[in-house]
Amino acid sequence: MGWILVVCCFLTFALAFTALLQWGLAKRGMAVHEHAENLRHNKPVAAKPVWEWMKRTNGRIGRLGGRTKDGKLAHFLKASGVPIRPQEYIVMRVLSMLLTAGLLYLVFHHIPALVLGAVAGVCLPRWWVGRQRMKRIRKFNSKLPDFIVILIGSLKAGYSFMQALKSAEEEMDSPFKDEIRQVLKEMQYGSSLEEALADLLERMPNKDLELIIDAVVIQKQVGGNLVAILEIILQTVRDRMSAQQQIVTLTAQGRLSGIIIGLLPIGVGSLLHLIDPSYITTLFHSTLGLCLLAGGIVLELTGFLFIRKITRIEV
Structure with missing residues:
Protein backbone atom coordinates (compact mmCIF):
# COMPACT_ATOMS: atom_id res chain seq x y z
CA MET A 1 0.00 0.00 0.00
CA GLY A 2 2.96 2.32 0.55
CA TRP A 3 3.87 2.60 -3.10
CA ILE A 4 0.24 3.29 -4.03
CA LEU A 5 0.23 6.21 -1.59
CA VAL A 6 3.45 7.55 -3.11
CA VAL A 7 2.00 7.32 -6.64
CA CYS A 8 -1.18 9.11 -5.57
CA CYS A 9 0.82 11.89 -3.90
CA PHE A 10 3.00 12.31 -6.96
CA LEU A 11 0.02 12.43 -9.34
CA THR A 12 -1.69 14.96 -7.05
CA PHE A 13 1.41 17.14 -7.12
CA ALA A 14 1.66 16.87 -10.94
CA LEU A 15 -2.02 17.76 -11.41
CA ALA A 16 -1.77 20.68 -8.99
CA PHE A 17 1.33 21.98 -10.75
CA THR A 18 -0.33 21.66 -14.16
CA ALA A 19 -3.47 23.41 -12.92
CA LEU A 20 -1.37 26.24 -11.46
CA LEU A 21 0.48 26.60 -14.76
CA GLN A 22 -2.77 26.72 -16.76
CA TRP A 23 -4.21 29.27 -14.33
CA GLY A 24 -1.15 31.44 -14.74
CA LEU A 25 -1.32 31.23 -18.54
CA ALA A 26 -5.03 32.07 -18.52
CA LYS A 27 -4.36 34.99 -16.18
CA ARG A 28 -1.66 36.25 -18.46
CA GLY A 29 -3.99 35.99 -21.49
CA MET A 30 -6.62 38.04 -19.65
CA ALA A 31 -3.97 40.63 -18.76
CA VAL A 32 -2.85 40.87 -22.39
CA HIS A 33 -6.47 41.32 -23.53
CA GLU A 34 -7.07 44.02 -20.90
CA HIS A 35 -3.83 45.75 -21.87
CA ALA A 36 -4.89 45.80 -25.55
CA GLU A 37 -8.33 47.18 -24.68
CA ASN A 38 -6.80 49.96 -22.59
CA LEU A 39 -4.46 50.90 -25.40
CA ARG A 40 -7.31 50.97 -27.90
CA HIS A 41 -9.36 53.30 -25.71
CA ASN A 42 -6.33 55.42 -24.67
CA LYS A 43 -6.72 54.50 -21.00
CA PRO A 44 -3.77 54.53 -18.59
CA VAL A 45 -2.25 51.11 -18.10
CA ALA A 46 -1.49 50.09 -14.53
CA ALA A 47 1.03 47.38 -13.74
CA LYS A 48 -0.56 44.17 -12.53
CA PRO A 49 1.28 42.20 -9.81
CA VAL A 50 0.16 38.86 -11.26
CA TRP A 51 1.20 39.92 -14.75
CA GLU A 52 4.63 41.04 -13.50
CA TRP A 53 5.05 37.80 -11.56
CA MET A 54 4.13 35.70 -14.61
CA LYS A 55 6.57 37.65 -16.78
CA ARG A 56 9.38 37.02 -14.32
CA THR A 57 8.44 33.35 -13.97
CA ASN A 58 8.26 32.80 -17.73
CA GLY A 59 11.61 34.50 -18.12
CA ARG A 60 13.22 32.25 -15.52
CA ILE A 61 11.71 29.10 -17.03
CA GLY A 62 12.72 30.21 -20.51
CA ARG A 63 16.34 30.69 -19.42
CA LEU A 64 16.39 27.12 -18.09
CA GLY A 65 16.27 25.88 -21.69
CA GLY A 66 19.56 27.57 -22.54
CA ARG A 67 18.46 27.90 -26.17
CA THR A 68 15.34 30.05 -25.91
CA LYS A 69 17.34 33.28 -25.96
CA ASP A 70 18.48 32.93 -29.54
CA GLY A 71 15.22 31.31 -30.68
CA LYS A 72 16.57 27.85 -31.52
CA LEU A 73 14.18 26.04 -29.20
CA ALA A 74 11.25 28.09 -30.51
CA HIS A 75 12.21 27.23 -34.10
CA PHE A 76 12.56 23.57 -33.11
CA LEU A 77 9.05 23.49 -31.66
CA LYS A 78 7.56 25.38 -34.61
CA ALA A 79 9.16 22.97 -37.05
CA SER A 80 7.65 20.01 -35.19
CA GLY A 81 4.14 21.45 -35.43
CA VAL A 82 3.55 20.81 -31.71
CA PRO A 83 1.43 23.71 -30.38
CA ILE A 84 3.45 24.42 -27.22
CA ARG A 85 5.80 27.21 -26.25
CA PRO A 86 9.41 26.75 -25.04
CA GLN A 87 8.44 27.35 -21.41
CA GLU A 88 5.70 24.73 -21.55
CA TYR A 89 8.08 22.30 -23.26
CA ILE A 90 10.62 22.69 -20.45
CA VAL A 91 7.95 22.13 -17.81
CA MET A 92 6.81 19.02 -19.70
CA ARG A 93 10.36 17.62 -19.64
CA VAL A 94 10.65 18.25 -15.90
CA LEU A 95 7.33 16.53 -15.18
CA SER A 96 8.28 13.61 -17.43
CA MET A 97 11.60 13.25 -15.60
CA LEU A 98 9.92 13.21 -12.18
CA LEU A 99 7.18 10.78 -13.24
CA THR A 100 9.48 8.29 -15.00
CA ALA A 101 12.10 8.37 -12.25
CA GLY A 102 9.47 7.89 -9.55
CA LEU A 103 7.78 4.96 -11.31
CA LEU A 104 11.05 3.11 -12.00
CA TYR A 105 12.19 3.61 -8.41
CA LEU A 106 8.88 2.27 -7.09
CA VAL A 107 9.19 -0.81 -9.30
CA PHE A 108 12.88 -1.69 -8.74
CA HIS A 109 13.75 0.12 -5.45
CA HIS A 110 17.30 0.92 -6.65
CA ILE A 111 19.08 4.23 -7.09
CA PRO A 112 20.39 3.27 -10.60
CA ALA A 113 16.77 2.74 -11.66
CA LEU A 114 15.97 6.22 -10.36
CA VAL A 115 18.83 7.76 -12.33
CA LEU A 116 17.93 5.79 -15.47
CA GLY A 117 14.30 6.87 -15.16
CA ALA A 118 15.30 10.52 -14.77
CA VAL A 119 17.49 10.38 -17.88
CA ALA A 120 14.81 8.58 -19.87
CA GLY A 121 12.14 11.03 -18.68
CA VAL A 122 14.19 14.00 -19.84
CA CYS A 123 14.96 12.43 -23.22
CA LEU A 124 11.48 11.10 -24.05
CA PRO A 125 9.80 14.49 -24.78
CA ARG A 126 12.83 15.55 -26.82
CA TRP A 127 12.69 12.30 -28.80
CA TRP A 128 8.94 12.59 -29.39
CA VAL A 129 9.09 16.22 -30.53
CA GLY A 130 12.11 15.43 -32.73
CA ARG A 131 10.21 12.56 -34.31
CA GLN A 132 7.24 14.83 -35.02
CA ARG A 133 9.62 17.38 -36.53
CA MET A 134 11.23 14.83 -38.86
CA LYS A 135 7.82 13.55 -40.01
CA ARG A 136 6.71 17.09 -40.73
CA ILE A 137 9.92 17.92 -42.60
CA ARG A 138 9.59 14.78 -44.75
CA LYS A 139 6.00 15.68 -45.59
CA PHE A 140 7.10 19.24 -46.37
CA ASN A 141 9.89 18.03 -48.67
CA SER A 142 7.56 15.69 -50.55
CA ASP A 239 15.64 13.99 -60.36
CA ARG A 240 16.88 14.06 -56.78
CA MET A 241 13.65 12.58 -55.41
CA SER A 242 13.68 9.85 -58.07
CA ALA A 243 17.27 8.93 -57.20
CA GLN A 244 16.43 8.94 -53.49
CA GLN A 245 13.54 6.52 -54.04
CA GLN A 246 15.80 4.17 -55.99
CA ILE A 247 18.38 4.27 -53.19
CA VAL A 248 15.72 3.44 -50.60
CA THR A 249 14.66 0.44 -52.69
CA LEU A 250 18.22 -0.81 -53.20
CA THR A 251 19.19 -0.46 -49.52
CA ALA A 252 16.02 -2.09 -48.17
CA GLN A 253 17.78 -5.45 -47.75
CA GLY A 254 20.64 -3.91 -45.77
CA ARG A 255 18.26 -2.04 -43.46
CA LEU A 256 16.21 -5.18 -42.89
CA SER A 257 19.40 -7.13 -42.11
CA GLY A 258 20.35 -4.52 -39.51
CA ILE A 259 16.94 -4.80 -37.82
CA ILE A 260 17.10 -8.62 -37.76
CA ILE A 261 20.66 -8.66 -36.41
CA GLY A 262 19.69 -6.17 -33.71
CA LEU A 263 16.61 -8.13 -32.61
CA LEU A 264 18.16 -11.60 -32.88
CA PRO A 265 19.99 -11.59 -29.49
CA ILE A 266 16.86 -10.37 -27.71
CA GLY A 267 14.76 -13.07 -29.35
CA VAL A 268 17.25 -15.85 -28.60
CA GLY A 269 17.65 -14.67 -25.00
CA SER A 270 13.88 -14.61 -24.48
CA LEU A 271 13.54 -18.10 -25.99
CA LEU A 272 16.26 -19.48 -23.71
CA HIS A 273 14.59 -17.87 -20.71
CA LEU A 274 11.33 -19.62 -21.59
CA ILE A 275 13.09 -22.98 -22.02
CA ASP A 276 15.21 -22.79 -18.87
CA PRO A 277 15.49 -19.53 -16.89
CA SER A 278 18.71 -20.68 -15.20
CA TYR A 279 20.55 -20.27 -18.51
CA ILE A 280 19.89 -16.54 -18.57
CA THR A 281 19.63 -15.55 -14.89
CA THR A 282 23.34 -16.34 -14.43
CA LEU A 283 24.17 -13.36 -16.62
CA PHE A 284 22.32 -11.03 -14.24
CA HIS A 285 23.72 -12.37 -10.95
CA SER A 286 27.46 -12.48 -11.62
CA THR A 287 30.08 -9.86 -12.40
CA LEU A 288 31.28 -11.74 -15.48
CA GLY A 289 27.71 -12.04 -16.78
CA LEU A 290 27.04 -8.32 -16.34
CA CYS A 291 30.30 -7.50 -18.16
CA LEU A 292 29.30 -9.80 -21.01
CA LEU A 293 25.87 -8.16 -21.22
CA ALA A 294 27.40 -4.69 -21.28
CA GLY A 295 29.88 -5.74 -23.99
CA GLY A 296 27.13 -7.32 -26.05
CA ILE A 297 24.96 -4.19 -25.84
CA VAL A 298 27.89 -1.99 -26.90
CA LEU A 299 28.71 -4.26 -29.86
CA GLU A 300 25.05 -4.44 -30.89
CA LEU A 301 24.72 -0.67 -30.88
CA THR A 302 27.99 -0.27 -32.79
CA GLY A 303 26.89 -2.73 -35.47
CA PHE A 304 23.48 -1.10 -35.75
CA LEU A 305 25.03 2.36 -36.19
CA PHE A 306 27.49 1.08 -38.79
CA ILE A 307 24.73 -0.58 -40.83
CA ARG A 308 22.58 2.53 -40.56
CA LYS A 309 25.47 4.70 -41.72
CA ILE A 310 26.16 2.44 -44.71
CA THR A 311 22.54 2.28 -45.83
CA ARG A 312 21.93 6.02 -45.48
CA ILE A 313 23.02 7.63 -48.72
CA GLU A 314 22.28 11.29 -49.34
CA VAL A 315 21.68 12.50 -52.87
Whole structure:
Protein backbone atom coordinates (compact mmCIF):
# COMPACT_ATOMS: atom_id res chain seq x y z
CA MET A 1 0.00 0.00 0.00
CA GLY A 2 2.96 2.32 0.55
CA TRP A 3 3.87 2.60 -3.10
CA ILE A 4 0.24 3.29 -4.03
CA LEU A 5 0.23 6.21 -1.59
CA VAL A 6 3.45 7.55 -3.11
CA VAL A 7 2.00 7.32 -6.64
CA CYS A 8 -1.18 9.11 -5.57
CA CYS A 9 0.82 11.89 -3.90
CA PHE A 10 3.00 12.31 -6.96
CA LEU A 11 0.02 12.43 -9.34
CA THR A 12 -1.69 14.96 -7.05
CA PHE A 13 1.41 17.14 -7.12
CA ALA A 14 1.66 16.87 -10.94
CA LEU A 15 -2.02 17.76 -11.41
CA ALA A 16 -1.77 20.68 -8.99
CA PHE A 17 1.33 21.98 -10.75
CA THR A 18 -0.33 21.66 -14.16
CA ALA A 19 -3.47 23.41 -12.92
CA LEU A 20 -1.37 26.24 -11.46
CA LEU A 21 0.48 26.60 -14.76
CA GLN A 22 -2.77 26.72 -16.76
CA TRP A 23 -4.21 29.27 -14.33
CA GLY A 24 -1.15 31.44 -14.74
CA LEU A 25 -1.32 31.23 -18.54
CA ALA A 26 -5.03 32.07 -18.52
CA LYS A 27 -4.36 34.99 -16.18
CA ARG A 28 -1.66 36.25 -18.46
CA GLY A 29 -3.99 35.99 -21.49
CA MET A 30 -6.62 38.04 -19.65
CA ALA A 31 -3.97 40.63 -18.76
CA VAL A 32 -2.85 40.87 -22.39
CA HIS A 33 -6.47 41.32 -23.53
CA GLU A 34 -7.07 44.02 -20.90
CA HIS A 35 -3.83 45.75 -21.87
CA ALA A 36 -4.89 45.80 -25.55
CA GLU A 37 -8.33 47.18 -24.68
CA ASN A 38 -6.80 49.96 -22.59
CA LEU A 39 -4.46 50.90 -25.40
CA ARG A 40 -7.31 50.97 -27.90
CA HIS A 41 -9.36 53.30 -25.71
CA ASN A 42 -6.33 55.42 -24.67
CA LYS A 43 -6.72 54.50 -21.00
CA PRO A 44 -3.77 54.53 -18.59
CA VAL A 45 -2.25 51.11 -18.10
CA ALA A 46 -1.49 50.09 -14.53
CA ALA A 47 1.03 47.38 -13.74
CA LYS A 48 -0.56 44.17 -12.53
CA PRO A 49 1.28 42.20 -9.81
CA VAL A 50 0.16 38.86 -11.26
CA TRP A 51 1.20 39.92 -14.75
CA GLU A 52 4.63 41.04 -13.50
CA TRP A 53 5.05 37.80 -11.56
CA MET A 54 4.13 35.70 -14.61
CA LYS A 55 6.57 37.65 -16.78
CA ARG A 56 9.38 37.02 -14.32
CA THR A 57 8.44 33.35 -13.97
CA ASN A 58 8.26 32.80 -17.73
CA GLY A 59 11.61 34.50 -18.12
CA ARG A 60 13.22 32.25 -15.52
CA ILE A 61 11.71 29.10 -17.03
CA GLY A 62 12.72 30.21 -20.51
CA ARG A 63 16.34 30.69 -19.42
CA LEU A 64 16.39 27.12 -18.09
CA GLY A 65 16.27 25.88 -21.69
CA GLY A 66 19.56 27.57 -22.54
CA ARG A 67 18.46 27.90 -26.17
CA THR A 68 15.34 30.05 -25.91
CA LYS A 69 17.34 33.28 -25.96
CA ASP A 70 18.48 32.93 -29.54
CA GLY A 71 15.22 31.31 -30.68
CA LYS A 72 16.57 27.85 -31.52
CA LEU A 73 14.18 26.04 -29.20
CA ALA A 74 11.25 28.09 -30.51
CA HIS A 75 12.21 27.23 -34.10
CA PHE A 76 12.56 23.57 -33.11
CA LEU A 77 9.05 23.49 -31.66
CA LYS A 78 7.56 25.38 -34.61
CA ALA A 79 9.16 22.97 -37.05
CA SER A 80 7.65 20.01 -35.19
CA GLY A 81 4.14 21.45 -35.43
CA VAL A 82 3.55 20.81 -31.71
CA PRO A 83 1.43 23.71 -30.38
CA ILE A 84 3.45 24.42 -27.22
CA ARG A 85 5.80 27.21 -26.25
CA PRO A 86 9.41 26.75 -25.04
CA GLN A 87 8.44 27.35 -21.41
CA GLU A 88 5.70 24.73 -21.55
CA TYR A 89 8.08 22.30 -23.26
CA ILE A 90 10.62 22.69 -20.45
CA VAL A 91 7.95 22.13 -17.81
CA MET A 92 6.81 19.02 -19.70
CA ARG A 93 10.36 17.62 -19.64
CA VAL A 94 10.65 18.25 -15.90
CA LEU A 95 7.33 16.53 -15.18
CA SER A 96 8.28 13.61 -17.43
CA MET A 97 11.60 13.25 -15.60
CA LEU A 98 9.92 13.21 -12.18
CA LEU A 99 7.18 10.78 -13.24
CA THR A 100 9.48 8.29 -15.00
CA ALA A 101 12.10 8.37 -12.25
CA GLY A 102 9.47 7.89 -9.55
CA LEU A 103 7.78 4.96 -11.31
CA LEU A 104 11.05 3.11 -12.00
CA TYR A 105 12.19 3.61 -8.41
CA LEU A 106 8.88 2.27 -7.09
CA VAL A 107 9.19 -0.81 -9.30
CA PHE A 108 12.88 -1.69 -8.74
CA HIS A 109 13.75 0.12 -5.45
CA HIS A 110 17.30 0.92 -6.65
CA ILE A 111 19.08 4.23 -7.09
CA PRO A 112 20.39 3.27 -10.60
CA ALA A 113 16.77 2.74 -11.66
CA LEU A 114 15.97 6.22 -10.36
CA VAL A 115 18.83 7.76 -12.33
CA LEU A 116 17.93 5.79 -15.47
CA GLY A 117 14.30 6.87 -15.16
CA ALA A 118 15.30 10.52 -14.77
CA VAL A 119 17.49 10.38 -17.88
CA ALA A 120 14.81 8.58 -19.87
CA GLY A 121 12.14 11.03 -18.68
CA VAL A 122 14.19 14.00 -19.84
CA CYS A 123 14.96 12.43 -23.22
CA LEU A 124 11.48 11.10 -24.05
CA PRO A 125 9.80 14.49 -24.78
CA ARG A 126 12.83 15.55 -26.82
CA TRP A 127 12.69 12.30 -28.80
CA TRP A 128 8.94 12.59 -29.39
CA VAL A 129 9.09 16.22 -30.53
CA GLY A 130 12.11 15.43 -32.73
CA ARG A 131 10.21 12.56 -34.31
CA GLN A 132 7.24 14.83 -35.02
CA ARG A 133 9.62 17.38 -36.53
CA MET A 134 11.23 14.83 -38.86
CA LYS A 135 7.82 13.55 -40.01
CA ARG A 136 6.71 17.09 -40.73
CA ILE A 137 9.92 17.92 -42.60
CA ARG A 138 9.59 14.78 -44.75
CA LYS A 139 6.00 15.68 -45.59
CA PHE A 140 7.10 19.24 -46.37
CA ASN A 141 9.89 18.03 -48.67
CA SER A 142 7.56 15.69 -50.55
CA LYS A 143 5.31 18.66 -51.47
CA LEU A 144 8.16 20.90 -52.63
CA PRO A 145 7.73 20.11 -56.39
CA ASP A 146 4.03 21.06 -56.19
CA PHE A 147 4.99 24.33 -54.52
CA ILE A 148 7.47 25.15 -57.29
CA VAL A 149 4.86 24.34 -59.96
CA ILE A 150 2.39 26.76 -58.33
CA LEU A 151 5.07 29.47 -58.14
CA ILE A 152 5.96 29.01 -61.81
CA GLY A 153 2.31 29.10 -62.92
CA SER A 154 1.56 32.19 -60.85
CA LEU A 155 4.64 34.07 -62.08
CA LYS A 156 3.85 33.20 -65.70
CA ALA A 157 0.33 34.56 -65.16
CA GLY A 158 1.85 37.93 -64.21
CA TYR A 159 1.64 37.69 -60.42
CA SER A 160 4.32 39.12 -58.16
CA PHE A 161 6.26 36.79 -55.91
CA MET A 162 4.16 37.80 -52.88
CA GLN A 163 0.95 37.09 -54.80
CA ALA A 164 2.41 33.75 -55.88
CA LEU A 165 3.08 32.91 -52.22
CA LYS A 166 -0.51 33.76 -51.30
CA SER A 167 -1.76 31.61 -54.16
CA ALA A 168 0.40 28.71 -52.94
CA GLU A 169 -0.95 29.18 -49.42
CA GLU A 170 -4.51 28.83 -50.70
CA GLU A 171 -3.82 25.72 -52.79
CA MET A 172 -1.31 23.78 -50.67
CA ASP A 173 -2.04 21.53 -47.70
CA SER A 174 -0.34 21.42 -44.32
CA PRO A 175 2.50 21.71 -43.42
CA PHE A 176 3.30 23.81 -46.51
CA LYS A 177 0.21 25.94 -45.97
CA ASP A 178 1.18 26.66 -42.36
CA GLU A 179 4.77 27.54 -43.21
CA ILE A 180 3.84 29.92 -46.04
CA ARG A 181 1.28 31.57 -43.77
CA GLN A 182 4.03 32.03 -41.19
CA VAL A 183 6.28 33.66 -43.82
CA LEU A 184 3.52 36.08 -44.85
CA LYS A 185 2.72 36.86 -41.21
CA GLU A 186 6.35 37.67 -40.42
CA MET A 187 6.48 40.04 -43.39
CA GLN A 188 3.30 41.76 -42.20
CA TYR A 189 4.96 42.28 -38.81
CA GLY A 190 7.89 44.10 -40.41
CA SER A 191 10.39 41.41 -41.42
CA SER A 192 11.96 41.58 -44.86
CA LEU A 193 11.48 38.88 -47.46
CA GLU A 194 15.04 37.65 -46.92
CA GLU A 195 14.58 37.35 -43.14
CA ALA A 196 11.23 35.55 -43.44
CA LEU A 197 12.62 33.05 -45.97
CA ALA A 198 15.74 32.53 -43.82
CA ASP A 199 13.50 31.65 -40.85
CA LEU A 200 11.57 29.24 -43.08
CA LEU A 201 14.82 27.54 -44.09
CA GLU A 202 15.85 27.25 -40.44
CA ARG A 203 12.55 25.59 -39.54
CA MET A 204 12.50 23.35 -42.63
CA PRO A 205 16.12 22.61 -43.63
CA ASN A 206 16.25 21.46 -47.24
CA LYS A 207 18.91 21.92 -49.93
CA ASP A 208 16.34 22.39 -52.69
CA LEU A 209 14.46 24.98 -50.65
CA GLU A 210 17.76 26.76 -50.12
CA LEU A 211 18.23 26.89 -53.90
CA ILE A 212 14.78 28.44 -54.30
CA ILE A 213 15.45 31.05 -51.62
CA ASP A 214 18.84 31.94 -53.12
CA ALA A 215 17.24 32.33 -56.54
CA VAL A 216 14.50 34.58 -55.17
CA VAL A 217 16.94 36.76 -53.22
CA ILE A 218 19.36 37.11 -56.16
CA GLN A 219 16.52 37.91 -58.56
CA LYS A 220 15.26 40.58 -56.17
CA GLN A 221 18.71 42.17 -55.85
CA VAL A 222 20.06 42.01 -59.40
CA GLY A 223 17.10 40.92 -61.52
CA GLY A 224 16.80 37.97 -63.89
CA ASN A 225 14.36 35.40 -65.21
CA LEU A 226 13.05 33.78 -62.03
CA VAL A 227 10.67 31.48 -63.91
CA ALA A 228 13.49 29.89 -65.92
CA ILE A 229 15.55 29.37 -62.76
CA LEU A 230 12.61 27.77 -60.95
CA GLU A 231 12.00 25.41 -63.88
CA ILE A 232 15.63 24.24 -63.67
CA ILE A 233 15.32 23.80 -59.89
CA LEU A 234 12.07 21.86 -60.39
CA GLN A 235 13.78 19.40 -62.71
CA THR A 236 16.67 19.05 -60.24
CA VAL A 237 14.26 18.37 -57.37
CA ARG A 238 12.40 15.71 -59.34
CA ASP A 239 15.64 13.99 -60.36
CA ARG A 240 16.88 14.06 -56.78
CA MET A 241 13.65 12.58 -55.41
CA SER A 242 13.68 9.85 -58.07
CA ALA A 243 17.27 8.93 -57.20
CA GLN A 244 16.43 8.94 -53.49
CA GLN A 245 13.54 6.52 -54.04
CA GLN A 246 15.80 4.17 -55.99
CA ILE A 247 18.38 4.27 -53.19
CA VAL A 248 15.72 3.44 -50.60
CA THR A 249 14.66 0.44 -52.69
CA LEU A 250 18.22 -0.81 -53.20
CA THR A 251 19.19 -0.46 -49.52
CA ALA A 252 16.02 -2.09 -48.17
CA GLN A 253 17.78 -5.45 -47.75
CA GLY A 254 20.64 -3.91 -45.77
CA ARG A 255 18.26 -2.04 -43.46
CA LEU A 256 16.21 -5.18 -42.89
CA SER A 257 19.40 -7.13 -42.11
CA GLY A 258 20.35 -4.52 -39.51
CA ILE A 259 16.94 -4.80 -37.82
CA ILE A 260 17.10 -8.62 -37.76
CA ILE A 261 20.66 -8.66 -36.41
CA GLY A 262 19.69 -6.17 -33.71
CA LEU A 263 16.61 -8.13 -32.61
CA LEU A 264 18.16 -11.60 -32.88
CA PRO A 265 19.99 -11.59 -29.49
CA ILE A 266 16.86 -10.37 -27.71
CA GLY A 267 14.76 -13.07 -29.35
CA VAL A 268 17.25 -15.85 -28.60
CA GLY A 269 17.65 -14.67 -25.00
CA SER A 270 13.88 -14.61 -24.48
CA LEU A 271 13.54 -18.10 -25.99
CA LEU A 272 16.26 -19.48 -23.71
CA HIS A 273 14.59 -17.87 -20.71
CA LEU A 274 11.33 -19.62 -21.59
CA ILE A 275 13.09 -22.98 -22.02
CA ASP A 276 15.21 -22.79 -18.87
CA PRO A 277 15.49 -19.53 -16.89
CA SER A 278 18.71 -20.68 -15.20
CA TYR A 279 20.55 -20.27 -18.51
CA ILE A 280 19.89 -16.54 -18.57
CA THR A 281 19.63 -15.55 -14.89
CA THR A 282 23.34 -16.34 -14.43
CA LEU A 283 24.17 -13.36 -16.62
CA PHE A 284 22.32 -11.03 -14.24
CA HIS A 285 23.72 -12.37 -10.95
CA SER A 286 27.46 -12.48 -11.62
CA THR A 287 30.08 -9.86 -12.40
CA LEU A 288 31.28 -11.74 -15.48
CA GLY A 289 27.71 -12.04 -16.78
CA LEU A 290 27.04 -8.32 -16.34
CA CYS A 291 30.30 -7.50 -18.16
CA LEU A 292 29.30 -9.80 -21.01
CA LEU A 293 25.87 -8.16 -21.22
CA ALA A 294 27.40 -4.69 -21.28
CA GLY A 295 29.88 -5.74 -23.99
CA GLY A 296 27.13 -7.32 -26.05
CA ILE A 297 24.96 -4.19 -25.84
CA VAL A 298 27.89 -1.99 -26.90
CA LEU A 299 28.71 -4.26 -29.86
CA GLU A 300 25.05 -4.44 -30.89
CA LEU A 301 24.72 -0.67 -30.88
CA THR A 302 27.99 -0.27 -32.79
CA GLY A 303 26.89 -2.73 -35.47
CA PHE A 304 23.48 -1.10 -35.75
CA LEU A 305 25.03 2.36 -36.19
CA PHE A 306 27.49 1.08 -38.79
CA ILE A 307 24.73 -0.58 -40.83
CA ARG A 308 22.58 2.53 -40.56
CA LYS A 309 25.47 4.70 -41.72
CA ILE A 310 26.16 2.44 -44.71
CA THR A 311 22.54 2.28 -45.83
CA ARG A 312 21.93 6.02 -45.48
CA ILE A 313 23.02 7.63 -48.72
CA GLU A 314 22.28 11.29 -49.34
CA VAL A 315 21.68 12.50 -52.87
